[in-house]
Amino acid sequence: MPTKQKSRGAKKGAKTQTKVVVKTGVKTSTLVALAWAVAFASMGMAASAVTPTPAKHLIGSFTETVHVLQSDYIASTNPTHIKTHKVKREGRFAFYIQTAKKSAQVKNRRYAFSLINYPQGSEPANNTTVPSSATITQLARRAQWGIATKLSWTPPTAQRTSYVDIIGFTGVANSRGQVVQADDYAIIRLKLQEPETPSARNTISVVKNIAFADRNSSNPTGVANQTNVKIASFIIQGSRSEAVDITRVALKDAPNGPVVGANFQNLKIMRNNTPIGHTIGTLNNGVSTNPYTFDPSPALRIARDESFIVDVYADIKSNPTTSATLLNPVIAVDAIYATGFDTGSDSSNESDVNLQTGYIVNNGTLRVTVDANTPVSQQLVMGSTRVPLATFQITAGIAEPVNLDEIVISDLLRGEARDLATLKNIRLVDEQGAQMGTTIGSLYAIGSSTAFARFNFVNGPETIAAGQTKRFTVEADITNFLESGVPKTGQQHQIFLAAYDYDPQTSGNQPSIRASGAASGASLGQNAITYGEQESVNTGQHANTMTIYRTKLGLRWAADTPSRAVNGASEQTVAKIVVSNTANVGSYDATLITLDVTLNGTFRHTEPRRVRAYKDAIVSANQVAENTWAAGSTYEGSTGFESSNRIFNDTLIAAGASRTFIITADTTDATINSRLTVRVNQGQVVWSDGILTNIKEVNSIPLSPEVQTLTY
CATH class of the missing domain: 2.60.40 (Immunoglobulin-like)
Structure with a gap:
């Protein structure tokens, strides 16, 4: 909405008058336009319209919402004039209502005005209202375009800047000149401020x-x-x-x-x-x-x-x-x-x-934590090289860069055989793949369940910039079965950084991290290194547990496993699962001892129904397991192929080879819109690496997708 302003300069001591006309974008021949003219006399203050303020405009038979656009008002900037009125600061304002219709239409109607002073910073609370009103009984000079009334207001002495609302409304006046019915109003907000001296x-x-x-x-x-x-x-x-x-x-x-x-x-x-x-x-x-x-x-x-x-x-x-x-x-x-x-x-x-x-x-600080991307718990195959075991992060405080002089990683041993010989060639590798320090040939034992490896950065410290984080991964080679000489497999290794003392059998504290401030040169003691996310709780930072076998199995859905709309059948293929034995040093076979699946059907059996498992193809000679579900039951739960009265025939899988197992079920009782889901859970697969005979974990479970669904 355009705002047009006209200014007329004046000689020293004369009034400076500015007229602002607010238009609504509708032809002025049919819509009344409200205009304010504000005259500043003997004041030495400047005024400008601030944030547009909506105003209801109800003059005549038209209703519009108008917005006062931003305008600048310039008052006298004569330094002497300003200086004189810094004390008195009395303002006189003249307001004009201007219409696009004949002035006679507003004659003998009462116009009321008020100033609402908002002290700067306290708007709209703590305001002071200065009311003033007048009944217009005759037209002003040059009257066709306006009717005028005046009121005076003195800004507070200590208030250099004020926000002022000028509110005007018209109404029907009684015989005594009092407004008995107000039917329109409008608002304009001004910012009044003393001009700055040059x-x-x-x-x-x-x-x-x-x-x-x-x-x-x-x-x-x-x-x-x-x-x-x-x-x-x-x-x-x-x-x-x-x-x-x-x-x-x-x-x-x-x-x-x-x-x-x-x-x-x-x-x-x-x-x-x-x-x-x-x-x-x-x-x-x-x-x-x-x-x-x-x-x-x-x-x-x-x-x-x-x-x-x-x-x-x-x-x-x-x-x-x-x-x-x-x-x-x-x-x-x-x-x-x-x-x-x-x-x-x-x-x-x-x-x-x-x-x-x-x-x-006095010195910088460090925080030590397990990195979010540390390797998950998994089975590791003997003979594998450069296997990631754990990832840690060390963050320097913002006070100064920190030099890492030594890192000692610890290993918590668990499992069937707690033998250090299954790990060798331990390394620290940073995010860019560069090795930190030298390679440690083997772990050093502390008692029967803990070991450690010390990494000295003899070629110069590893520096962490202030406020930055350094991530490093612990890698190792897994000794092959013959080289290790261990009688059993299933050794478990959990790499960790001990809080303060990695060797409790030696007197005094043996810190896992030895560091110093790059700027201060001060050694970072126990109080300067935090282990974990909480300042007040310092605990060793443990990565996930790894388990070592001669070989390992992997499972996946066959590409042609059914997962679609089908019709019921007496021996319907409901799942096809590929079981693989990884290639390994020594070419060790793996034996599948049990393969169960979990079924969940929405239909009920009218008589006993069988579920069978086959290897490679659906022929009677290849059947490896069978179970019967009673009449009146539904397929719900594990197939239970291996139990006291049922046997799953052990199946040998050569190193680097795989075999497909086919699960069939009698779905004769399936009705339209019935469903049957199939999944494999951890613990439903039992296998042997040739040494241990009751391994129940498989890295690839749950399968992807986790569930296969048949609809009827």
Whole structure:
């Protein structure tokens, strides 16, 4: 909705009048348009319409919602005039209702106006209403386009900026001039503000850069002995009237804290990583005396209404006097000296600005956790090489980079045979696949159930940047069966990083991680390394358990396993499952001892029905199992091929080979829209690697998809 404004200038002391016409986008010949004209007399304040305010406009027979668009009102900016009225500050406002119809139509109707003053920052609460009204009995001068009334309002002395609502309404007046029926109203909101003096518009401003957060114990400034540390940041905002040249930046010690020199040295300021002035090596230490001044050469030009960021850097002393204490603030701005580029006038700002809170710690920290992508528990085949056993992550705190000097991984042994000989050539590998440290030939035993491997980074430490995470994977070769000499298989290995002490049999604490601060040089002790996600609970970080066999089985659905609409039959194929024996060092066979499936049918048997299992093909010679379901029952639960009175015929599967097992069921009783589902659960497959004869885990269960469905 367009807003048109007209202004007429005046001589000194005369009124400055601005007219704002609000249009609704409908032809003015048929719709009344509401207009306000606001005259500011002897006030020295400027006004501008702020956020568009909806107003109900009910004049004549038309109803429209109008919005006041943003406009700027310019009052007198004569410095003498402003100075005189900073004390008195009395405002007189004249309001005009202007219609597109003949003025006679609004004659003898009462118009009421009120000012609602919203103090800045408290809108709309705590407002003051200043009512005023008048009955119009005659047309104003130049009357065809308007009828006028005036009211006066004095803004509060301490309030430099006000938000004012001007509310006008008309109604039917009685014989005494009182409104007895109000039938229309409209609102316009103005922002009234004293004009700034030319000198104020020409002054630069300085504010703390909130994008650089205050520091604390969780987010420290840095550590003892750390160099080139960013300790504070601020923003210089240019003049509103012209470009300025900054000739000096002055910082100073905190007004209520330790002097900068107590904790820092080599102070410098930077703009976009470019130094401003020279580095100040020796700082105030004791009683604060002179400010720290930085003189750019040449002067820094900052365009009108532009801004830039200045960062403050320093070296932290090796023995800061106030470590582990809030420095509030760490440093302050004393003054920014500048000159107007066009006028040569002084644009300096000598207001003090406290900058960020600082916090110094003695050394960095580490957090040790199991990585989310650590390998899942699984069966490992003897003779395999470079098998991932566990993945960990170590995160450095933000105080400083950390150097890893040594990592000791531990192994918790379980299972049928707790023998260290099944693992060899243990390595640490980072995210890029690069090996960390040397290869450890074998584990070192601690008692009968724990072992460890120590990795010293003799060619230089592994460095983790401040606030960054390093992930590494523990890999090992699995010894083949003949080489290992173990009497049994099924050994279980769970790799972990012990919290603080990986060797309790040796006196004193033996830390799993030995590290030091890259900046401070301090050794990270027990209190600086956290194991786990919780600060107060430190426990060893355990990866998943791996189990070792001579070979292993894998299961999958055959490509032609049924999963579709079918008709019932006396011996219907309901599942086809491929069982594979992985290739292995030694070419060891695997034996399938039991293969059960879980059935779930929605139809009931009218007489006993059989479920059978075949290997390779459906011929009687290849049948390996059978079970009968009673009349009146439904297919629900495991097929139960192996029990006290039923036998699943053991089936040999050669190394690197596979065999297909076919499950059939009598579905004669299936009716239209009946369903039968088939799945394989963990524990329903029993097999042997030639040494152990009762292995009930298979890595590939559950199958994908988990369930096959037949519909009838």
